Amino acid sequence: MESVQKMSSEPELRNVAILVGNGLSVAFNPALNLRVITQEMTERISRASEGGSDVVAAMKEIAVHALPAGATTDDDFELLVGAFGSESTTLGHLHKLAKLVSPLDETLRESIVRVTEFAERVRDTGLSHVLEVIYERSHAYREDAHSLHSLVGAITNAFPGKVVFGNLNYDTLLLSALLSVCQDGLADMGYGWKDVTISNDDGTEFPVARLRRKPSDFPSTRRVQLLHLHGSLTFWTDREKNIFVKVEASRLRGKAFWEELRNDETRLRPVVVLANQRDKTAQVTEFPFALAYQMFDNGLGASDHWLVVGYSFRDDAINDLLRTEFAGRKAKPRVLVVTYGDLLTKIEVERAFGWNAEDNDSSYWLQINRAGADGVENSADWEAFTSVKEFSAAAAAASSVVGLTA
Numbered sequence: 001m002e003s004v005q006k007m008s009s010e011p012e013l014r015n016v017a018i019l020v021g022n023g024l025s026v027a028f029n030p031a032l033n034l035r036v037i038t039q040e041m042t043e044r045i046s047r048a049s050e051g052g053s054d055v056v057a058a059m060k061e062i063a064v065h066a067l068p069a070g071a072t073t074d075d076d077f078e079l080l081v082g083a084f085g086s087e088s089t090t091l092g093h094l095h096k097l098a099k100l101v102s103p104l105d106e107t108l109r110e111s112i113v114r115v116t117e118f119a120e121r122v123r124d125t126g127l128s129h130v131l132e133v134i135y136e137r138s139h140a141y142r143e144d145a146h147s148l149h150s151l152v153g154a155i156t157n158a159f160p161g162k163v164v165f166g167n168l169n170y171d172t173l174l175l176s177a178l179l180s181v182c183q184d185g186l187a188d189m190g191y192g193w194k195d196v197t198i199s200n201d202d203g204t205e206f207p208v209a210r211l212r213r214k215p216s217d218f219p220s221t222r223r224v225q226l227l228h229l230h231g232s233l234t235f236w237t238d239r240e241k242n243i244f245v246k247v248e249a250s251r252l253r254g255k256a257f258w259e260e261l262r263n264d265e266t267r268l269r270p271v272v273v274l275a276n277q278r279d280k281t282a283q284v285t286e287f288p289f290a291l292a293y294q295m296f297d298n299g300l301g302a303s304d305h306w307l308v309v310g311y312s313f314r315d316d317a318i319n320d321l322l323r324t325e326f327a328g329r330k331a332k333p334r335v336l337v338v339t340y341g342d343l344l345t346k347i348e349v350e351r352a353f354g355w356n357a358e359d360n361d362s363s364y365w366l367q368i369n370r371a372g373a374d375g376v377e378n379s380a381d382w383e384a385f386t387s388v389k390e391f392s393a394a395a396a397a398a399s400s401v402v403g404l405t406a
Contacts, residue, residue, distance in 0.1 A: 014388075015303040016159040017296065019318070020167045020174060023310020023340060027373035028148045031137040032171055041129045127270055128261040131170065131233045135252050138171040138233075147374050148177045154377035155307070156182060156224060158386040163224045164299025166292070168311065168318070170233045170272055172249050178226055187222040189235075189288060190246030198238070198245065198268065208245040211235065211288050215295060225299065227292040229318070230280075231272035235288065238267050244288055277316050284317045293321060300325045300333075305385065309338045309373050313352040323354040332365040336385040340372035 025032040094112055102108055152174075156163055167174050178186050190209040197205050212218060218225060228235065233252065237244045247268075251257065260266040273283045284293055300306065300322070313319060326332065337349055346368060355362050369381040376382055 013161045014159050014305065015161040015299070016155065016163055016305040016307060017299040017303040018155065018163070018165045018307040018309065019296075019311055019322075020165060020169065020309050021311030022169060023312075023338075024148075024373050025169050025171055025173055025310070027310060027340070028145060029137060029171075029173060032134065032169075032173075037130065037133050037137075040133045041126065044129045044133070045126065121264065124264070124269070125262050127272070127274060128258045130274075131252075131270055131272070132258040134171050135233050135249070138173055138176075138249075145173065145177055145180075148173060149181055151373060151377050152177045152181045154382070156185075159305065161223065162299065162302055164296060164303070165224075165226045166229050166296035166299070167226060167232075168230055168315070170228075170231065172232070172234065175226060175232075175234075178224065182224045185222055186224045186226060187218050188226040188246075189228060189292065191217070196243055196245060198243070206251070208236075208247050211244040211246055212291070213287075214291065215298070218295065225295065227296050227299075229292045229296060230274075230284070230289065231270070233270070233272070235271035236268040237271050239269060244271060280315070281317050293317075297321055297325060304331070304333050306333045306335045307338070307385070308335065309376075310340075311337075312344065313348050319352045322352060326353045326355075334385060335366050336381060337366070337368045338373050338376050339368065339370055341370060344368075 022032070022034055030036075099109065165174065165178070175188065178188075189211050191212060192209065195207045196210050198208050232246075234246050234249055235244070236247050257266075261268070261270075271288065273280055273289055275283055283289060306322075311318070335353070337344075346362075346366075349366065349368065350356075350359075350362050353366075355366075367381050367385060369376055369379060371379065
């Protein structure tokens with residue numbers, strides 16, 4: 001077990017990859033629960049729309065057609081708002097088809113364009129409410145984030161090598177904690193010095209940081225990376241998707257910013273993956289999500305410890321990434337899954353990693369902590385996960401089970 005021996009003699013080289021889902025945000029801020037956000041979003045749309053609850057009812061009716069059997073939109077704003085992204089994509093394909101089949105029918109093409117623009121407006125309205133709610137709740141709890149700071153500090157202290165966070169949340173809780181704990185040791189997807197000027201439709205201008213475009217843009221001197229795999233409420237682009245930027249969270253404060261988006265009065269559009277599973281798999285192949293996935297894949301490959309916090313294991317694209325990297329490893333990484341309660345089963349976790357019933361007992365590589373993220377760094381599971389001695393013993397035992405060579 002050469003890698004384990006090297007790790008034991010040089011613990012400063014130990015790396016860790018951390019996948020973060022909504023459960024982390026909820027553990028430190030219950031107001032970021034998906035169901036709560038969805039309810040608040042639909043209530044705000046009802047209050048703001050002339051049709052009141054009828055508008056929301058119509059949105060739900062349309063979204064139902066994009067759902068798998070048995071799923072509902074009641075607790076998942078991705079399904080509700082993402083349905084209109086799917087509709088606009090379909091209408092875009094229909095517009096291309098109309099050009100081929102009825103090239104002289106200008107009225108038909110104009111009608112399709114109008115309906116497409118309407119679907120996009122509905123999506124932007126729903127998305128603006130979603131991100132506004134997330135921003136307000138992220139900001140409100142920032143002063144009470146000492147517990148999250150404690151967890152982040154425990155991670156970076158236990159693994160003095162590369163620390164790569166793959167974040168599935170749109171909120172800024174983890175970013176804020178990492179900035180506080182790591183300070184200049186952190187690199188996220190926004191440049192710290194490459195600014196570009198953005199202008200609104202009313203002519204006002206303000207400087208923002210560009211997003212990094214390629215792996216070499218991440219400074220090697222910063223050992224902690226934060227990758228927003230599905231975007232962030234701070235990630236924005238222009239209408240033509242030519243410029244991708246990170247907007248300071250403080251600029252999002254107040255109704256004016258979000259109302260400009262709802263009223264189509266700004267050139268900026270949010271950069272987030274918000275779709276059903278089929279469309280999400282396609283969206284993550286685009287910039288900047290593809291870069292985030294690539295960098296997180298690199299982090300997984302360079303780490304013998306994988307920490308998964310608050311993730312449901314129901315995202316196909318993420319599961320494919322985990323499974324592919326895990327299957328290619330002779331010496332399996334040590335995996336700690338932190339969840340809350342018994343809803344997530346061990347079999348679901350094993351299947352996500354491609355570990356099947358005919359395989360051996362997974363306990364030598366897998367631990368599941370069901371007490372939640374708050375305080376997990378003080379648990380026996382954490383002690384075992386971060387211990388060089390425990391990891392070496394588990395890996396040595398695994399060699400006799402799966403035929404690894406020393």
